[in-house]
Each structure stands twice: as structure tokens, then as C-alpha cells.
Amino acid sequence: MEKIRVAVVGYGNIGKYAVSAVLAAKDMVLAGVVRREPDDDIGDIKVVTDIKELGTVDVALLCSPTRTIEEEAVKYLKMGINTVDSYDIHSTIYELKLMLEKVAKETGAVAVISAGWDPGSDSVVRALLEACAPKGITYTNFGPGMSMGHTVAVKAKEGVKNALSMTIPVGTSIHRRIVYVELNDGVNFSDVEKAIKQDPYFSSDETHVIQVSDVNEYIDKGHGVNMVRKGVSGQTDNQLFEFNMKINNPALTAQIMVSSARASKRQAPGAYTMIEIPMVDFLDMDKETAIRRLV
Amino acid sequence: MEKIRVAVVGYGNIGKYAVSAVLAAKDMVLAGVVRREPDDDIGDIKVVTDIKELGTVDVALLCSPTRTIEEEAVKYLKMGINTVDSYDIHSTIYELKLMLEKVAKETGAVAVISAGWDPGSDSVVRALLEACAPKGITYTNFGPGMSMGHTVAVKAKEGVKNALSMTIPVGTSIHRRIVYVELNDGVNFSDVEKAIKQDPYFSSDETHVIQVSDVNEYIDKGHGVNMVRKGVSGQTDNQLFEFNMKINNPALTAQIMVSSARASKRQAPGAYTMIEIPMVDFLDMDKETAIRRLV
Numbered sequence: 195m196e197k198i199r200v201a202v203v204g205y206g207n208i209g210k211y212a213v214s215a216v217l218a219a220k221d222m223v224l225a226g227v228v229r230r231e232p233d234d235d236i237g238d239i240k241v242v243t244d245i246k247e248l249g250t251v252d253v254a255l256l257c258s259p260t261r262t263i264e265e266e267a268v269k270y271l272k273m274g275i276n277t278v279d280s281y282d283i284h285s286t287i288y289e290l291k292l293m294l295e296k297v298a299k300e301t302g303a304v305a306v307i308s309a310g311w312d313p314g315s316d317s318v319v320r321a322l323l324e325a326c327a328p329k330g331i332t333y334t335n336f337g338p339g340m341s342m343g344h345t346v347a348v349k350a351k352e353g354v355k356n357a358l359s360m361t362i363p364v365g366t367s368i369h370r371r372i373v374y375v376e377l378n379d380g381v382n383f384s385d386v387e388k389a390i391k392q393d394p395y396f397s398s399d400e401t402h403v404i405q406v407s408d409v410n411e412y413i414d415k416g417h418g419v420n421m422v423r424k425g426v427s428g429q430t431d432n433q434l435f436e437f438n439m440k441i442n443n444p445a446l447t448a449q450i451m452v453s454s455a456r457a458s459k460r461q462a463p464g465a466y467t468m469i470e471i472p473m474v475d476f477l478d479m480d481k482e483t484a485i486r487r488l489v
Numbered sequence: 490m491e492k493i494r495v496a497v498v499g500y501g502n503i504g505k506y507a508v509s510a511v512l513a514a515k516d517m518v519l520a521g522v523v524r525r526e527p528d529d530d531i532g533d534i535k536v537v538t539d540i541k542e543l544g545t546v547d548v549a550l551l552c553s554p555t556r557t558i559e560e561e562a563v564k565y566l567k568m569g570i571n572t573v574d575s576y577d578i579h580s581t582i583y584e585l586k587l588m589l590e591k592v593a594k595e596t597g598a599v600a601v602i603s604a605g606w607d608p609g610s611d612s613v614v615r616a617l618l619e620a621c622a623p624k625g626i627t628y629t630n631f632g633p634g635m636s637m638g639h640t641v642a643v644k645a646k647e648g649v650k651n652a653l654s655m656t657i658p659v660g661t662s663i664h665r666r667i668v669y670v671e672l673n674d675g676v677n678f679s680d681v682e683k684a685i686k687q688d689p690y691f692s693s694d695e696t697h698v699i700q701v702s703d704v705n706e707y708i709d710k711g712h713g714v715n716m717v718r719k720g721v722s723g724q725t726d727n728q729l730f731e732f733n734m735k736i737n738n739p740a741l742t743a744q745i746m747v748s749s750a751r752a753s754k755r756q757a758p759g760a761y762t763m764i765e766i767p768m769v770d771f772l773d774m775d776k777e778t779a780i781r782r783l784v
Contacts (some may be wrong), residue, residue: 210723211723212723214723214724214766215723216720216723216724217610217723218623218723218724219623220567237655243706246565246616258662269498282544284784287781287784288777288779288780288781291780300650308784310619315617315620315621317784318613318617318768319614319617319732319772321768321769321772321779321783322602322610322614322768322771324771324772324783325610325744325748325768325771325772326606326610326741326744326745327741327744328514328744328746328748328772328773340594342743371588399625401764401768412653426745427506427510427736427737427740427741427744428506428507428509428510428513428514428740429509429512429513430506430509430740432737433734433736433737433740433741434734434735435732435733435734435736436731436732436733436734437614437730437731437732437733438729438730438732438733439728439729439730439731439732440729441722441728441729441730442722442725442727442728444561445722445723445725445728446621446622447723448723449620449622449623449723450620450623451619452723453620453621453623454566456635467780467784468784469767469768469769469779469783469784470767470769470776472764472765472766472767473613473616473617473764473768474616474764474765476616476619476620476624477615477616477619477623481765482583484616484764485582485583485586485762485764486582486583488612488615488616488619488764489579489582489603489608489612489762489763489764
């Protein structure tokens with residue numbers, strides 16, 4: 195079997211873990227890393243600004259910020275390169291799919307979109323639980339763990355030098371926010387606290403703001419999910435399901451993107467979310483092995 | 490949208506719940522029930538011995554014992570009717586797939602096999618967790634709940650009037666067996682206890698045998714699963730995952746078969762386990778709705 199040649203686009207938090215995960219995948223070769231600005235190679239890993247310098251690339255893992263995903267994906271799909279992203283704006287995933295599907299079909303490429311853990315593996319669990327109990331409510335509870343979006347919102351406040359917003363699950367999809375802030379000299383804590391609590395990102399959640407001298411002391415990449423569904427199978431109530439995980443956040447995102455790179459090679463041209471792809475396609479084993487080991 | 494016409498084959502424990510689940514599915518119509526022996530209609534549900542008496546049938550839900558599945562499936566697939574089963578002999582699922590695939594492709598039909606909860610929805614979770622953390626160990630812990638296979642093995646022992654074998658999870662895929670037996674008059678309990686403990690079904694597990702006056706007092710259809718995976722995402726260890734459920738056993742099996750009947754109408758001719766089918770295909774909603782609601 196020829197190995198899948200994978201490029202990692204972006205070398206931030208997820209990109210670094212994506213490099214590790216590609217190197218750990220027996221059926222893949224790391225073609226190199228693509229960055230916006232020229233940079234030194236990383237050990238014997240080639241770093242380039244243009245993917246064409248990497249020779250043949252089968253799949254590009256888009257580890258750049260969510261807001262750049264559409265543009266990046268279109269660029270690579272037009273070159274006939276499959277793409278995988280972990281685009282996480284839930285409300286516009288379907289629009290991204292429609293847009294990328296059109297481009298992918300023109301060049302015979304495949305895009306796997308929103309392939310992280312939420313959206314991503316959690317979406318697969320939510321769909322599975324709907325198949326098991328079509329009537330009922332699923333609660334997705336996040337954390338404890340760092341919320342990137344909320345942290346960025348706090349960092350933008352006047353007087354804030356550094357920040358960390360933790361998401362704390364309190365059950366039934368309700369979350370508490372605990373915000374650690376490091377302030378510039380002479381800034382009044384109460385003013386910052388008030389500004390944070392009035393921000394739309396925080397105003398509907400129970401929010402606590404704590405001033406600390408060094409935010410970096412509090413940062414860890416662990417995160418968690420607790421999903422609960424109570425529903426009805428056929429006409430039988432009280433069917434109870436629960437999915438939990440405690441994970442290194444960028445490591446899991448990167449692994450799911452790598453598994454999705456493999457899956458992209460097994461789909462017809464188009465754009466797919468994870469719930470549109472058979473689970474067996476994500477695995478580095480043939481169907482017979484997967485069925486004998488896992489079914 | 491034309492509704493899917495479904496027949497329920499067999500009217501035992503699972504068959505009864507399958508009838509309920511088909512009636513609860515808005516995109517399906519219950520064509521009727523097929524039994525081996527002639528029987529009265531059930532309310533306004535037609536009961537027949539030959540599926541041809543039910544008019545057009547799109548999908549047959551095979552709710553008969555596992556040992557009869559292959560023969561039943563072949564019969565209906567040859568008639569061009571899709572089949573769904575919850576065949577549960579893990580070691581021969583792949584052989585069943587190969588056999589039914591051949592027949593299904595000849596007539597353009599689809600078989601969804603081993604579509605219960607284990608094998609079935611648990612298999613999907615096992616595959617998903619391998620995609621999230623390819624290295625590591627998954628433990629599947631069953632119960633507390635009744636084991637059909639073990640119960641049948643005990644009932645076959647000399648002197649046993651009725652029996653119930655409960656599976657109790659003790660973690661890391663190890664199980665305790667607690668067997669409730671009702672004995673015929675004059676039978677020595679110690680002899681029966683010894684025979685059970687020596688049976689290959691029980692000899693490698695911690696087994697307790699308890700004599701009771703009426704086994705039926707102890708039977709409930711609840712069952713449970715606790716699946717645990719600790720593994721490696723990329724090169725990051727200690728990624729922790731857990732899936733739990735506490736469910737009415739035949740109700741869940743029947744619902745998954747009904748969801749699989751729907752999925753069968755969306756696959757190319759052939760035979761499929763659940764890990765070979767995209768999750769979205771099991772749901773009574775279009776792709777856009779599923780992606781907006783669940784991804």
C-alpha cells in the first residue's frame with residue numbers, strides 16, 4: 195500500500211500535535227509543514243510557504259484559525275488536494291460544506307470538515323444516540339477546560355495583559371465561566387470584572403473573575419466532555435446514555451484530523467462532516483480486520 | 490416521501506418491541522408480522538406465515554433466533570427485500586457478511602447485519618474510540634443484566650426447571666456470573682451447582698449459584714454497558730474515554746434495527762455492519778437538518 199502524503203498547514207497549537215500524529219500514523223508520510231511566513235525547517239521536517247515545494251501532497255491538514263479555513267480549503271481543493279479542517283462555528287458548518295462540496299467536485303478532491311472533537315467525534319456520538327433513542331434530549335457538558343473563544347474575548351478588554359477563561363460544566367448543558375486575568379499596572383479590577391460580565395460571551399452564564407499575577411501558571415491543555423441522553427427507544431422511555439472524556443485538547447483534535455485524512459482518501463469527491471462517513475473509513479485497518487476486532 | 494414498508498419476522502421478545510418501534514417511526518409503515526406457525530392478527534396488525542401475503546415489503550426485520558438468521562436473510566434477500574438482523578455471534582459476523590453480500594448483490598438488495606447494541610451501537614463506539622486514540626485498550630463491561638446464552642446453558646442442565654444467569658461487570662472486561670436456579674423436586678442443589686461451574690460457559694468466570702423458588706420473580710429486561718478506553722492520540726498518552734448506558738435491552742435492540750431499516754434504503758446493494766454505514770443514514774431527518782442539529 196502506498197503511504198498517504200500529508201502536509202500540515204499552520205504550526206500553532208494544533209499544528210504541532212498534527213505533526214506528531216502524522217509521524218505516528220503507519221500509513222502516512224509527513225510531506226512537510228506550510229507556514230505563512232518563511233521559517234527554518236523543524237529538525238528534518240521541511241517548512242515551506244507554498245505547498246507546491248513539498249512535491250505530491252494527498253491531504254492538507256488545515257491547522258490555521260477557523261476564520262481562514264474557507265479560503266485555505268478552497269485554495270488546496272482547487273489544486274486537487276484533499277483537505278481536513280476542524281472548523282468549529284456550529285451555525286455555519288452546513289454553509290461551509292455546500293461551498294467546499296462545489297469546489298471539491300470540480301477537481302475530484304475530498305474535504306472532511308469540522309473534524310475535531312466538537313464538532314467532530316461528539317457529533318458522531320450525538321447522531322448515534324439519536325439512532326438509539328430518537329425522542330429525548332441530549333445534553334453536552336464541556337470542561338473543565340480552557341475556552342479559546344472566551345479567552346480571546348477577555349484578552350481584547352482594555353487593561354487586560356493576559357487571560358484564561360475556563361469552562362466549568364454544571365450539568366444539563368449549563369456552564370460556569372471562571373476567568374483568570376492579569377492586569378496592566380494601574381488598571382482597576384472592578385472595571386475589568388464589570389466589562390467581562392457584561393460581554394455577550396459571558397452575560398448569560400454564571401461568571402467569576404479572578405485577578406492573578408501570572409496567567410501562564412494556570413494554563414493546561416486538558417479538557418473534558420460529558421454527554422448525556424435520556425430518551426425513548428420505540429415506545430420505551432427512560433433509556434439512559436452517557437459519554438465522557440478527559441483529554442489533551444489539541445492532541446485529540448490533531449488525531450481526529452489525521453484519522454479524517456485517511457477517511458478522505460476513501461470517499462467520492464465532495465465535502466463531508468464526520469457523521470456522513472462510515473466509522474470504519476477512519477481506521478488504519480482493512481474492513482475484515484475492523485469487523486473481526488471491533489464489531 | 491413514500492413511507493418504508495417494514496415486516497417484522499418473529500414475534501418473541503425483540504419482535505414485540507420491533508412492532509412498537511416501527512409504529513413509532515414516522516417514515517415507516519408496519520406491513521405486518523411473519524410467524525412460523527399460523528396465528529391470529531394482533532389487533533389490526535396482520536399476522537401471516539408467508540411474507541408474500543403482506544404485499545410490498547421494503548425491509549424485513551429478522552427478530553428470530555441468531556441460529557436461523559442466515560437462512561432467513563438469504564430467503565428474503567433473494568426476493569429483493571432488504572433485511573436487518575441483530576446476529577450476535579461475534580466470531581462469525583464477517584462470514585455472515587460475505588455470504589449475505591453475495592446474495593444481496595445478485596438481487597440489488599441490502600442487508601444490515603449485527604445491528605443491535607453489541608454487536609451494533611457498541612461497535613460504532615469502539616470504532617470511534619480507535620479513530621480518537623489508535624493505540625490503547627478498550628474494555629467493554631456488560632451488565633448488570635440477563636445473559637440469554639448463559640441462561641439457556643443453565644436451563645439445559647439436568648434437574649433445572651427454570652434459570653436466570655445475570656452478568657455482573659467487575660471492570661476491565663471481567664464479569665461475575667450470578668445464576669438463579671429453580672430445581673425439579675428431589676434434585677440435589679450441589680450437583681447442579683457443580684455442573685454449572687464446570688460448564689465452559691462459566692468455568693473461567695467467578696460464578697455464584699443461588700437456588701430460588703420462582704425464577705420469574707427475578708427477571709427484568711434492563712441491561713447496561715460501561716465501555717472504557719485509555720489510549721494514545723498521536724504521541725500523547727492518557728486520553729480517557731467512557732461510554733455508559735442503562736437500557737431496556739429488547740427495546741434498544743428493536744430501535745436500532747428500525748433505524749438500520751431506514752439506513753438499508755440509503756446504501757448500495759450489499760451487506761453492511763453498522764461501522765460501514767455513515768451515522769446520518771440511520772436518522773429520520775435530511776442531511777441539512779442532521780448537520781445543523783447534531784454536528
